[in-house]
Amino acid sequence: xxxxxxxxxxxxxxxxxxxxxxxxxxxxxxxxxxxxxxxxxxxxxxxxxxxxxxxxxxxxxxxxxxxxxxxxxxxxxxxxxxxxxxxxxxxxxxxxxxxxxxxxxxxxxxxxxxxxxxxxxxxxxxxxxxxxxxxxxxxxxxxxxxxxxxxxxxxxxxxxxxxxxxxxxxxxxxxxxxxxxxxxxxxxxxxxxxxxxxxxxxxxxxxxxxxxxxxxxxxxxx
Amino acid sequence: xxxxxxxxxxxxxxxxxxxxxxxxxxxxxxxxxxxxxxxxxxxxxxxxxxxxxxxxxxxxxxxxxxxxxxxxxxxxxxxxxxxxxxxxxxxxxxxxxxxxxxxxxxxxxxxxxxxxxxxxxxxxxxxxxxxxxxxxxxxxxxxxxxxxxxxxxxxxxxxxxxxxxxxxxxxxxxxxxxxxxxxxxxxxxxxxxxxxxxxxxxxxxxxxxxxxxxxxxxxxxxxxxxxxxxxx
Numbered sequence: 001x002x003x004x005x006x007x008x009x010x011x012x013x014x015x016x017x018x019x020x021x022x023x024x025x026x027x028x029x030x031x032x033x034x035x036x037x038x039x040x041x042x043x044x045x046x047x048x049x050x051x052x053x054x055x056x057x058x059x060x061x062x063x064x065x066x067x068x069x070x071x072x073x074x075x076x077x078x079x080x081x082x083x084x085x086x087x088x089x090x091x092x093x094x095x096x097x098x099x100x101x102x103x104x105x106x107x108x109x110x111x112x113x114x115x116x117x118x119x120x121x122x123x124x125x126x127x128x129x130x131x132x133x134x135x136x137x138x139x140x141x142x143x144x145x146x147x148x149x150x151x152x153x154x155x156x157x158x159x160x161x162x163x164x165x166x167x168x169x170x171x172x173x174x175x176x177x178x179x180x181x182x183x184x185x186x187x188x189x190x191x192x193x194x195x196x197x198x199x200x201x202x203x204x205x206x207x208x209x210x211x212x213x214x215x216x217x218x219x220x221x222x
Numbered sequence: 223x224x225x226x227x228x229x230x231x232x233x234x235x236x237x238x239x240x241x242x243x244x245x246x247x248x249x250x251x252x253x254x255x256x257x258x259x260x261x262x263x264x265x266x267x268x269x270x271x272x273x274x275x276x277x278x279x280x281x282x283x284x285x286x287x288x289x290x291x292x293x294x295x296x297x298x299x300x301x302x303x304x305x306x307x308x309x310x311x312x313x314x315x316x317x318x319x320x321x322x323x324x325x326x327x328x329x330x331x332x333x334x335x336x337x338x339x340x341x342x343x344x345x346x347x348x349x350x351x352x353x354x355x356x357x358x359x360x361x362x363x364x365x366x367x368x369x370x371x372x373x374x375x376x377x378x379x380x381x382x383x384x385x386x387x388x389x390x391x392x393x394x395x396x397x398x399x400x401x402x403x404x405x406x407x408x409x410x411x412x413x414x415x416x417x418x419x420x421x422x423x424x425x426x427x428x429x430x431x432x433x434x435x436x437x438x439x440x441x442x443x444x445x446x447x448x449x450x451x452x453x454x
Contacts (some may be wrong), residue, residue: 013431020432025317027327149329
C-alpha cells in the first residue's frame with residue numbers, strides 16, 4: 001500500500017510541537033518532499049535499481065531521422081535498451097542493445113547492436129541501414145518522479161520509506177525553526193542525525209547491507 | 223445576561239456618596255459613550271489574548287472580485303472554503319499570503335489581503351468565485367442609547383469594570399473628589415485583572431498537537447488597565 005504526501009507531513013508534524021502548520025505550511029513541506037524524494041530515488045536507482053518500477057517506452061523503427069537519435073523520457077536512470085527483430089513478431093523476443101559510454105562510440109569495433117546515451121538522447125550505432133533488421137526499440141527507465149503538488153499525491157517510494165521521509169522532513173523543519181527569532185527549543189543537528197540514521201538504515205535494508213547491483217553499462221577495452 | 227447602559231450608569235452612580243444622579247439626563251450621551259468605549263476596549267483586548275472567546279464565523283460571497291472582511295471583525299484568524307459553494311471546490315483552510323509574495327504557497331488555496339478585502343492569490347487552485355467562510359474575533363454592537371444592552375457573550379461577573387469606569391468618570395469630572403478617582407480606578411483595575419485572567423484560563427482542556435497558539439509576531443501587549451478611559 002503506497003503512502004501519500006499527507007501521510008509524511010502528518011508523521012513529521014508529530015515529531016515536534018514546533019512544526020506547526022502556521023509556521024511551516026503544507027506547500028513548503030511538499031516542495032521539500034519533491035526535492036528529497038528525487039534525491040533518495042536517485043540513490044536507490046544507483047544502488048539497487050531493481051527496487052524501483054521500470055517505465056517501458058517503445059519507439060518504432062526505422063527512426064524518422066536516424067541521426068537525431070531516440071529521445072529518452074525524463075528519467076533518473078536508463079536501465080536497458082533492447083530491439084525487436086523484424087523477423088520475429090513474437091513480443092517476447094528482444095535483442096539487448098549494449099549501452100556504451102559515449103567516449104567509446106568511435107572505438108567500438110564489435111558487432112551490432114549497440115548505442116550510446118548523450119543527455120536525454122540515445123544514439124544508435126552505425127547507420128539506419130544497420131537497423132533494418134529491427135522494427136521496434138524498447139527503453140526501460142526509472143522515471144523522474146513528478147512534482148508532489150498536493151497532499152493526496154502518492155510518494156513513489158517503497159512503503160518502508162515513510163519513516164525516512166518523515167524524519168528528513170522533520171530535520172528540514174527543525175532547521176527552519178532554528179532560523180526563527182523566537183524559535184522553539186529544537187535541535188536541528190539532532191533532528192538531522194536522526195534523519196540520516198533512518199535513511200542509512202533504510203538504504204542498508206533495501207540494498208542488502210550496501211551491496212550494490214551491477215547494471216548494464218559495459219566498458220570495452222580494446 | 224446582558225445589562226443595559228441605564229443599569230450600568232445606575233450602578234456606577236451608586237458607588238459614590240458624592241454622585242449626583244440628577245445630572246444623569248444631561249450626561250446621558252457622554253455616559254453612553256463611556257460604556258461603549260469600555261466595551262469596545264474589552265473586546266479588542268480579548269481579541270489579542272483569547273481570539274476565540276468573542277468570535278464568530280460568516281460566509282461571505284465574492285463581490286466585485288474580492289471577499290470583504292466582516293464589518294464587525296476585530297481580528298480575522300481563519301478562512302475556509304465552502305466545498306461546492308467555493309470555486310474551485312475547496313473544503314479546507316484558505317491561507318492568507320502576503321500581497322507581494324502571492325506564489326509563496328502554491329498548491330495550497332490562498333488569498334491575499336488589500337484594504338479590507340481578500341483577493342485570490344491567482345495561482346492554480348486558489349479560490350476565484352463563490353463563498354469563503356471567515357472566522358474572526360468580533361467587535362460588539364455599539365451601545366448607543368440607555369436602552370442598549372451589553373454584548374450577550376460578555377460575562378456578567380465582569381460588569382463591575384463598567385460600573386467603576388462610570389464612577390471614575392464621574393470622580394474625574396468632579397476634579398478627583400479628594401482621592402476617590404484613584405480608589406475607583408484601583409477597584410476597576412482589580413476587576414480588569416480578573417477579566418484578563420478569565421480570558422487566559424476560560425477553556426483549559428483544549429488538546430493541541432502543537433503546544434501553543436501563537437497568532438502574533440510579538441508576545442507583548444499593552445495592559446488592559448492602560449487602555450480604558452480613566453487611566454490607571
